[in-house]
Amino acid sequence: MINKNDEIIVTIEGYNSEGQGIARADGFVVFVPFSVLGEKIKVHIIKVTKSYAVGKIVQILEPSKERVNPPCPYFSKCGGCALQHMNYQATLQAKAEIVKSALVKIGGFRDIQNVEIVPSNKKYFYRNKASFPLFIDDNGNLQVAMFKGLTHDPVFIENCLITDELINKVAVVFKDVANKFYSDSKKHFKYLVVRAIDGKVLVTVVSDVHIKNAKVMFDGLKNGLGLDENSLGLLECKKISDNNVILEGDVTQLCGIKYLNCKIMDINIQISAKSFFQVNLDIMQKIYKKVIKNAENKLVVDAYSGAGLMSALLAKSAKQVYGLEIVKEATEDANRMAKENNITNLVNINCDVAEKLPEVISMVGENALLVLDPPRKGVDQKVIDAILQSQVKEIAYVSCNPATLARDLKLLKDVGYQLKEVVAYDMFPQTQHVETFVKLEK
Ligand SMILES: C[S@@+](CC[C@H](N)C(=O)[O-])C[C@H]1O[C@@H](n2cnc3c(N)ncnc32)[C@H](O)[C@@H]1O
Structure with missing residues (x-):
């Protein structure tokens, strides 16, 4: 039994979705912020709930070789970064583990192998x-x-x-x-x-x-x-x-x-203050290239399309692209971009994906490619229902939240989709966040 204010010695066995070390004591899960896999640490228990405890580092008895001095003076006080205390390679391994763990534990993909993770060119000063x-x-x-x-x-x-x-x-x-x-x-x-x-x-x-x-x-x-x-x-x-x-x-x-x-990527764009735009341009381009490979000569629905850059790139090789986006300013950006770049096979629709997808997806038919790039909360049940109705055969899902991605993939797996590819991308170096590309087929 663990109690608040106990001091115990634990060994870090993995990471939770916040990038905190996971240890076990008395059969109980203990989360230890700012720890590294394999470390033996004396922790002070600062919180105990029914299912887990949180321990604050008192002394690192056996530090990991991957531990480094965090360069930022605000690290551990500011909530922006969670992983500056380990070298970059170790942060990548932690994130690949976070994605894999979500897919196994939430998604029920038990036989998933190690997840590949693509590094960012810039490790610092990357946010635009x-x-x-x-x-x-x-x-x-x-x-x-x-x-x-x-x-x-x-x-x-x-x-x-x-x-x-x-x-x-x-x-x-x-x-x-x-x-x-x-x-x-x-x-x-x-x-x-x-x-x-x-x-x-x-x-x-x-x-x-x-x-x-x-x-x-x-x-x-x-x-x-x-x-x-x-x-x-x-x-x-x-x-x-x-x-x-x-x-x-x-x-x-x-x-x-x-x-x-x-x-x-050869597209002239005008981004307004209110539109969503990916924060790390290097990783953004790597993900877009991955998605675009699946679009050749197809009808494509780009759901949650933001300012429309990915839709425009998809339109270069696809037959026709429909971009669905809820923020008016972002759809306006996407329309200006299509016009300025003479892209005639892209239709931008300002709408709620949950409301509009059933109509658009039934119009494009089952051989279309559906691209999903939703916000952190993932997709609505209505979106899953529309996919189920449509029988669309190929889905490219880009997600910034492994937990909601895994939840949605479980629903899609249950209606017959198979996971063909999973690649994680380090869109947000030094933080616990990670972007994931997934290809599904039926
Ligand atoms: C993660 S961003 C992706 C944007 C774009 N694919 C990109 O790469 O820049 C998610 C986008 O979904 C939009 N969005 C959020 N909820 C939506 C909804 N219910 N229907 C349509 N778009 C939505 C947001 O405004 C945002 O532009």
Whole structure:
């Protein structure tokens, strides 16, 4: 029996979905954050529930060879990264294990072999987007922050090692500008959302009041960053409710550019602040290439299509592509992109996949390729039902959450789909998160 405040010695046997070490004591599962496979550790039990306990490291009695000094000064306080305490190869093994474990335990794929995982070219500074919560400190100064793990408590930061260096620079300059010129209104600024690609930047300030004198903020950012009005955009998003959705309200252009114009894989795109766009461009391209291989000469439904870059690439080899996406701005981005690149075999539909898929999938027929790339919560039961009705033979499922992926695959396995390929991708180095590509056939 394990009790809170016990000190026990455990050996790490694997990882849970949060990247925490798993150990066993008295037949009980103990999760140990910031531990490495194989380590013998003295832990202080800080939490006990019916099914598991959580132990905090007191002393590492036998450290792993894979253990390294985390380079970030905020590591273990900030909730952004979970794996900086092990070398990169060990993080990859941990993530491959997380995917395999979900497929076996949740999906019921008992005979799954080791999961291949594709590394990211950049191990740090890879994120092209960051959403920093903003706080006023005890001295009345605005601070840029990250949240502590699983809380809304701030960790004030100067630099985030997984975020693009230009975005970090924006955060520093924004903080100076807000403290210098917005002493009365800075308390209304709630989040700083920055997206940077190819040296161009979109800065969205989430505020509960309209930002006055936006030109002052824009000029401060422009001068501090050394950018011109063709490579910098300032936008605002009015925060309407106190929930976790950061860009919930309308995003309004204040000064400079409204979209990020860039060319990726030979497609000219314009990405708006509100559209979903993959955060790691190297891994994004590797996954897209994998999906596209399955599309040649087929009718394709790209469900959960975001700003439409993957749909456009699919359209290059497919007969016809239907992109289904719920965010209006993302569908607008996708439509502009199709027009600008003269893509005539792509139809973007602004809709809820759960509502529209039954109609679209029955129209394309069973020989079509269905691409699913849903948000973390996975797909709706209605989507599974539509797939079942359609008898579509091929599905390419891209997921950023192994647990919901495995849940959905179990449902699809139960109606006759077979798992043909599983490849994990390190879209989010240093964090516990992992992207997975799965090919299913019937
Ligand atoms: C993981 S992203 C993938 C986007 C795109 N495939 C890409 O690679 O950039 C999931 C997308 O699904 C959209 N989405 C979420 N729920 C949806 C729903 N019920 N119907 C349609 N789209 C939805 C989100 O807005 C987001 O753009």
